[in-house]
Amino acid sequence: MYHRLSIRQKQIVWAWAFLAVPIVFYVVIRFYPTANAMVISFQNWNLLGDRTWAGWANYAKLWNDPVFWKVFRNTFVYLLIGTPVSLVISFAIAYHLDRLRFMHGFLRMLYFLPFMTTAVAMAWVWRWFYQPVPIGLFNNVLATAGIPQVEFLRSTTLALPAILAPAVWAGLGFQIIIFMAGLRAIPRSYYEAARIDGVSNWTILWEITLPLLKPTIVFIVVFSSIGYLRIFDHVFNMTTNDPGGPLNSTKPLVLMIYQSAFTDFNMGYAAAQTVVLFLILLIVSLVQLRILRDN
Amino acid sequence: MGSSVAEIRASSKSLLASETSRKSASTGQVIRWLVLFTGGVLMVMPIAYMISTSLKWPHEIYNLALVPNEPHLENYTYVLEDGRFYGWFVNSLVIATITTISNILFDSLVGYTLCKFRFPGRYIVFIAILSTLMIPTEMLVIPWYLMSQAFGWLDSYWGIMFPGLMTAFGTFLMKQFFETVPDDFIEAARIDGLNELAIWWTVAMPLVRPALAALAIFVFLGNWTAFIWPLIVTNSVDMYTLPVGLSSFGDEADVQWELIMTGAAISTIPTLVVFLIFQRFIIRGVVMAGLKG
Numbered sequence: 001m002y003h004r005l006s007i008r009q010k011q012i013v014w015a016w017a018f019l020a021v022p023i024v025f026y027v028v029i030r031f032y033p034t035a036n037a038m039v040i041s042f043q044n045w046n047l048l049g050d051r052t053w054a055g056w057a058n059y060a061k062l063w064n065d066p067v068f069w070k071v072f073r074n075t076f077v078y079l080l081i082g083t084p085v086s087l088v089i090s091f092a093i094a095y096h097l098d099r100l101r102f103m104h105g106f107l108r109m110l111y112f113l114p115f116m117t118t119a120v121a122m123a124w125v126w127r128w129f130y131q132p133v134p135i136g137l138f139n140n141v142l143a144t145a146g147i148p149q150v151e152f153l154r155s156t157t158l159a160l161p162a163i164l165a166p167a168v169w170a171g172l173g174f175q176i177i178i179f180m181a182g183l184r185a186i187p188r189s190y191y192e193a194a195r196i197d198g199v200s201n202w203t204i205l206w207e208i209t210l211p212l213l214k215p216t217i218v219f220i221v222v223f224s225s226i227g228y229l230r231i232f233d234h235v236f237n238m239t240t241n242d243p244g245g246p247l248n249s250t251k252p253l254v255l256m257i258y259q260s261a262f263t264d265f266n267m268g269y270a271a272a273q274t275v276v277l278f279l280i281l282l283i284v285s286l287v288q289l290r291i292l293r294d295n
Numbered sequence: 296m297g298s299s300v301a302e303i304r305a306s307s308k309s310l311l312a313s314e315t316s317r318k319s320a321s322t323g324q325v326i327r328w329l330v331l332f333t334g335g336v337l338m339v340m341p342i343a344y345m346i347s348t349s350l351k352w353p354h355e356i357y358n359l360a361l362v363p364n365e366p367h368l369e370n371y372t373y374v375l376e377d378g379r380f381y382g383w384f385v386n387s388l389v390i391a392t393i394t395t396i397s398n399i400l401f402d403s404l405v406g407y408t409l410c411k412f413r414f415p416g417r418y419i420v421f422i423a424i425l426s427t428l429m430i431p432t433e434m435l436v437i438p439w440y441l442m443s444q445a446f447g448w449l450d451s452y453w454g455i456m457f458p459g460l461m462t463a464f465g466t467f468l469m470k471q472f473f474e475t476v477p478d479d480f481i482e483a484a485r486i487d488g489l490n491e492l493a494i495w496w497t498v499a500m501p502l503v504r505p506a507l508a509a510l511a512i513f514v515f516l517g518n519w520t521a522f523i524w525p526l527i528v529t530n531s532v533d534m535y536t537l538p539v540g541l542s543s544f545g546d547e548a549d550v551q552w553e554l555i556m557t558g559a560a561i562s563t564i565p566t567l568v569v570f571l572i573f574q575r576f577i578i579r580g581v582v583m584a585g586l587k588g
Contacts, residue, residue: 008413010491011412011413011414011491012412012414012415014408014412014491014492015408015412015414015417016414018404018405018407018408018412018491018495019405019408019420021401022401022404022405022424022461022466023420025401025460025461026423026424026427026461029435029439029457029458029460030427030430030435031423031427032438033434033435033438033439033442034430034434034435034438036437036438036441037434037435037437037438040437040438093331093334096327096330096331097331099324099327100324100327100328100331102324102328103328103332105574105575107331107332107335108578109571109574110335110336110338110339111334111335111338112570112578113338113339113342113567113570114338114339114341114342115581116516116563116566116567116569116570117342117520117563117566117567118519118520118537118538118541118559118562118563118566119520119522119538120520120522120538120539120541120542120562121345121538121541121558121559121560121562121563122341122342122345122559122563124541124545124555124556124558124559125341125342125344125345125556125559126341127545128348128552128555128556129341129344134357135357135552137344137359140357140359141359144359166341169338169341172338173338174581174585177578177581177582177585178581178582178585178586181582181585181586219585219586223585226431230431230432230433232433232522232523233522233523233538236522236542237542237545240542240545240546241546254433254523257433257436258523258527261436261437261440262440262527267437267441270437271437274431274433274434274436274437275434277431277433277434278429278430278431278434281429281431282429285429
């Protein structure tokens, strides 16, 4: 049979043979669960009892849940602080590191190392740093300097940035490396031409470097935004005694999903939240792509 | 004449200016180096303190000194003798390794097929796989959990691994790299009578080794550090992965910080060591994956 087929037909047979297992995988492990999550979001279900249709009740409950709005706000605070701060710091470091030759590889290694760490492990390290005296490193340093103590993780205003810090820290190395690759890709001749014209470094940065880096910047902004909108490991591990606390002041959407589903076993409610998360990620990515690509 | 004198003056002035700017540039370089060096040292401080504390005795952990007075490995012996960390380490290693191998095989096979074969439905398959990039893992954990419950996959290696066995990111990355493999090579192998599976494995795969390495790094690191799904799907202590185990260990009553730091070091040091050995290689891989993926 097979031998009678033309070369083109043989190729078609091979292609589908190669794709058979992966297609089953993508249908069963990606597409079906996506549809399933959407269906569950319209149901009431506590894992044990019957599944009953709830219509839009889960979404209505979400809309009227003050905790959800708190969580919604927190999620965007993570995004709106995390993305610009990490973008500016990583660009500044990449820009200057790119101009150094002496021990360049060593410095790059120092900045990149945190990217290779485990978020959970480093969340515990930073949690230790934030403890009050005599335990925590930061407060010990403050005490030595005679500065009053700061209750990092117990403060409703400081806990969120305190948790964001290790997330930003761990992601910097990746962004720096990507920025440096982007900087390298800009042809030297552009800079030389500008310098012959006597243009200042500052103008070169704003008129040549940054516009030419736009694809790199778009990539980093979208990539890091998705990361901050999905923050979980750091929050969960730095607030285990009261996840998302104090008083929900650090709780992001993914943690609320986790608790609704696996602490309260309110599957329908949790699924509705995952649909909201999906929509947020979709909208934020599309808006960023449009804004950053256009202007 | 006058104008040429002015020109000479101007050019000598600019020569002088460039000389002074070169001098100030070199002091500028020194300052730049010092600032970046200080920043780099601060960046590794959390890692350094984690390791240093894991080598300290309980009475000196609140001491700010980075170098322990009497460094020792008792914490490691204690934590590993307990047995749990050892088990979690093995779980993480097995899961990350199998998942990496699976991604290397399947992502590259799919990427290769989508890149080098012409068949009806090719574009639809490509778009369908690509579209899964938009779906966040968190949206799928509830259905995955229900699926695992129905099929008895809860609390097993398979349960932890199955969602990550193939990734759209890896498929897309590999497809991009197979574009660089000339069709003539594949055609020549076909004329030599190799079957398509052999062509993929012996002709195309060796040509994209750097991309395979980049993919392996990302998949391994991603699974080694994965937290939310292993946290959900495991419930017996024996099945925990390192991050889940560490999280529960840190939460236990009256666990000392030096022991938590030891656990954190056990889960972090392996990837750091791998990085230090293959540094150039890994950074190149990260750039490739970041820019092409």
